[in-house]
Amino acid sequence: MTEPLRLGIAGLGTVGAGVIKIIRQKATLLAERSGRPIVISAVAARNRDKDRGVSLAGYAWEDDAVALAVRDDVDVFVELMGGSDGPAKAATEAALAAGKDVVTANKAMLAHHGQALAQLAEDKGCVLRFEAAVAGGIPVIKALTEGLAGNDIGRVMGVMNGTCNYILTRMESAGLTYDQAFDEADKLGYLEADPNLDVGGIDAGHKLSLLAAIAYGTQVAFDAVELEGIGKVSIDDIRQAADMGYKIKLLGVCRMTGRGLEQRMAPCLVPATSPLGQLDGGTNMVVIEGDQVGQIVMRGAGAGEGPTASAVMGDVLDIARGTRLSTFGQPASSLKPVTPSRVASPAPYYLRMGLIDKPGALAKVATALGDAGISINRMRQYDHTNDAAPVLIVTHKTTRAALDVALAAMANTGVVSGEPVALRIESV
Amino acid sequence: MTEPLRLGIAGLGTVGAGVIKIIRQKATLLAERSGRPIVISAVAARNRDKDRGVSLAGYAWEDDAVALAVRDDVDVFVELMGGSDGPAKAATEAALAAGKDVVTANKAMLAHHGQALAQLAEDKGCVLRFEAAVAGGIPVIKALTEGLAGNDIGRVMGVMNGTCNYILTRMESAGLTYDQAFDEADKLGYLEADPNLDVGGIDAGHKLSLLAAIAYGTQVAFDAVELEGIGKVSIDDIRQAADMGYKIKLLGVCRMTGRGLEQRMAPCLVPATSPLGQLDGGTNMVVIEGDQVGQIVMRGAGAGEGPTASAVMGDVLDIARGTRLSTFGQPASSLKPVTPSRVASPAPYYLRMGLIDKPGALAKVATALGDAGISINRMRQYDHTNDAAPVLIVTHKTTRAALDVALAAMANTGVVSGEPVALRIESV
CATH class of the missing domain: 3.30.70.260 (ACT domain)
Structure with a gap:
């Protein structure tokens, strides 16, 4: 066994606690698979006294994520705080500037600052990985960046907000109005503090912009995503679309065309018998079309403690194994600025x-x-x-x-x- | 750009020709993504004069795959000949012994000699990768080995022989007998030279044994796979299973139990509304269950020039990017011998x-x-x-x-x- 890989984890919500549980419970398995022990040096969160259902014994505590990020005993900074700016961004920048690798689940931060952060990582010879930011436990960033790297990518599509898919599924299966289904999702704790991040398509739009950057070698361009939420979808449309053989999904679609990059996150009809049409409840699905591979469909849990922690650990283990990849699959300096297509591709x-x-x-x-x-x-x-x-x-x-x-x-x-x-x- | 990565490709059938096409047509894209040019130094096949629909200009020719594998101008030996023994194995061993990395699509070779070859690769500091050997274009080896490495794996299931799924689907949709559907698949060229490799479940069993090794950190144990082909499945069973809400699939299942490792490739009933039940025609599907991630479903083309070449290129690009992984996800020397479970888990x-x-x-x-x-x-x-x-x-x-x-x-x-x-x- 070589030297341990030492983590500093900032943000001890559901996902942070999940990562700590995995590292505590699976020490032998993780060391066998990565060739070295994975250990936690220090953690940071807002409230030291909160019970998170997991022991923090043996870990140094930092009140300040930036202080955590630059500790000498941290090799990899694991950012699980969330928020596009503020402490998450400050600490990520500090970690990279100090030569630390970073693993993050933060789609908002990368959607807004992905290019600058990827460039900083590159300048410092660090890796910045974000599997957990897109489609939860589904290893779709890895599939697109690595497994399918021999393809010119045609279209990438995804149902990537489980809350929206839950609401639409409940409207259909239980005949609820949008407001009723929304209230139900709210009571179950499925909605973000700002629900518009979910139902407005913003959260899913963040994810789409990251997939597009990898697929087409372009700079992340969340501002160029055409966004439409599910608030206007009515039970009438759901029923009548079903009558015609369709389901309504909040579907993200990106494709590169001669007119520029299309990125759209909007309610769409898809055939009821297609894999996307058959996707019910809070599950996520991503469909990748490559010129060689054809259509690859990946389905799994898009959120939750275990699935998101699984994705974080995939990135951590890659780093432990010595895998060094560019953030978006090619050098940040080679990512091209986006020319957004102002015209959607023809469709029925x-x-x-x-x-x-x-x-x-x-x-x-x-x-x-x-x-x-x-x-x-x-x-x-x-x-x-x-x-x-x-x-x-x-x-x-x-x-x-x-x-x-x-x-x-x-x-x-x-x-x-x-x-x-x-x-x-x-x-x- | 750093030094080119130089390939030697042995076997110029459909997949070999597909790999050459990708490398010729996508030189810029591949170099951008991997950080270095991917070039072909030399090729080997049985018949030099055959028209393969792709130019071999600029590549040295070898009649002998072993001679190709050890050439000084080859960094990576790409083995696309097939066959569990004979020239494929001899050339793979020669390449590893000479310190070359190897990418192969050869499930039969790995099912029979995976442990010895992985050990040889490890002894020589080489990597031996085989994404194309399992489920064609679906990057499932990568998902299981890397993306989901933070999970204890429960069950891995797969429909991994498109020919069998085609036959079963045609029996159901067109009311054909097994013999009629078999003949149709034969006329379409879907069957291996020895059809029992397909319909006897052997080919799919090879793939299952490779997935099990990664999932459970065990030595490949194809001989311990319980194999049953589709030859006894009747149109009556297909119809009557459908009546009860099921489909019949040639399904591979592996799981580690207290009684040992279960590996089974046999016709099974699955719920018609499940993703596996909805899988029609020649498509493949692999389902991975992890204790953290829950159920991940991956679907795509399991064979064919483009999909298989896509998987080969994923491995080649990983090597070009400097990714160095153990063949089965942990050191070969740490893979445990298999205790096969002689008793299947209870089921309806x-x-x-x-x-x-x-x-x-x-x-x-x-x-x-x-x-x-x-x-x-x-x-x-x-x-x-x-x-x-x-x-x-x-x-x-x-x-x-x-x-x-x-x-x-x-x-x-x-x-x-x-x-x-x-x-x-x-x-x-």
Whole structure:
């Protein structure tokens, strides 16, 4: 056995406690697999006296994460505090500046400062790893960065916020409204302190921006992610999409096109029989398409103590084994600035609208679509439930621009009640 | 850019040609990702004049793979010849003995000689990698060895022979008999030269034995894999399992128990709604259960030029990046000899038999089960189609030993026509 690898862990919430448990309980296994003992030198958190269900005996305590990060007896700084800025960023920077390797679960920090931190790590000859930041326990960063590195990556897709998938699944399976399902998730403790991080798609958008950087060798560009939350998804849409053979998911999609990088985190329809469509509850799924490998689907727990700690330990063990990789799979200095595509790739769309009962009403809607060059794949008109008859349309592939032209024309017909719902259908 | 990594490729079939194409077409991408150019110094194959759809210009030619493996201008020997012994093994040994790293897609060689080859690699300070040997393009060796290394592994399951899954899927979807589906697969070129490697479960059993070695830190023990092919699966079983909510898959399962290591590759029933149950056609799936991470499911193409070449390139790029891992995730010298479990873990079973129409016949069968301590979960008797009435039984969890006692007792009742079918139901 060679020298132990000495960790300093900042942040002792659920994940931090989970990492400590693994290191305490699996010392022999970890040493066998990595070739050296994994030990904890010191920990830091806000409250020293809190009971975390795990012994901290034998670890030095630091009140200040920055002080922890630069300790002489720390080889790897494990950042589990969270938050895009503040102490997490200060301590990560301090650790790298002091020549320490860093393992983090912090998607927000990397989404906002990934390029600068990766560059700092590179300048200092350190590694900065973040498997736990994306899709919890699923080793998707490793798969994309290493296992599939021989591929030009086409599309990367993911359902990466378990809370949103839980809400959408409960709306469908229990017939709850969005508000009811939201309240249920809240009571179960599934929501972040700021729920908009979840239901607004921000958290999942952070993750998508990190996958895109690896997939396309680009600088992390979270600001260029087109974000749309699930707040407007109605039980009607969920039911009627199901009727047409689809499920609604908060789906992240990125792809590099001739027009630039597309990154979108938005409610989408996917075929109910596809792996993404079959994904229920709080589970995560990431789909990677490579020109050589075809489609790889990975599914697992996206959050929670064990899964997230498992991902942290994967990175720690890599470092213990001597694996030295660039943060985003190639030197930070070689990552290209992103040109965001301002135009989404063509796709079929799902439209739902209320049609006022007048002769020729449906014809006017169909004409608005036809005039915009959009052809209709399937259409259903239902019986009146109130003053307007629900109409569902699945279009053939079209651009969002053409669709917007058609929607504007429809608004001028006077036969459409309220604002139509338009959701992209992602072929998977 | 540092020095190029120089490959010698032995075996220029589909996969070898695919690897060469990737290296020729993606030189810039590969160099960006690995930090150094990936080049081919020399190739070897049986027939120099064959058109492989790819240029070999600029590569030295060797008729003899051993001569290729020890060339001074080769850093990594890429073994794509196949076969458990013969030239593949001789050249791999020669490469390792000469201090070369080796990347191979050869599951048969590793299933039979994995321990000796891993030990040789370790003695020589070389790495021996084999992502392409298991589940084609799915980076499952990497996930299990590295990403999930912080877990005690519970169970590993896999559908890892696309040909068998194709045959079973076609039987179900098109109502073909086993022989018809086999012939169809044969015409499509899906079968190995010795079809028993596929339909006998041997190929998939090779893969399972490699996964087990990594999961449990044990020496590869292919000889201890309980093997059963798909040749006895009938269209009746497929239909009647479907009726009860199950699909039949050639499923590999390994788990470490108090009684030793279980490794089984056999037709099993799995719930039709599970990810394994939903896996149709030639696709592969591996399910890994870790005590921390829970269940990770990985799905993708298990064979073919692009997917297999993608896996080979993942290993090559790891070596180019300086990643040095033990073959099975820990030093070969620390891998423990396998104690095979001679007893399968308890499970529910599916039974199908023909019942001769006599008063009390069903009671006799039920009594045989009850006397063996087996309780019945579900039972269906169908109308006579010929001289015997088909009876289906799903038992509660029981041992195979108890079931064998019950089956022997049933045989003595004189009411069972022919030999009952008994298939394990794997909870997934």
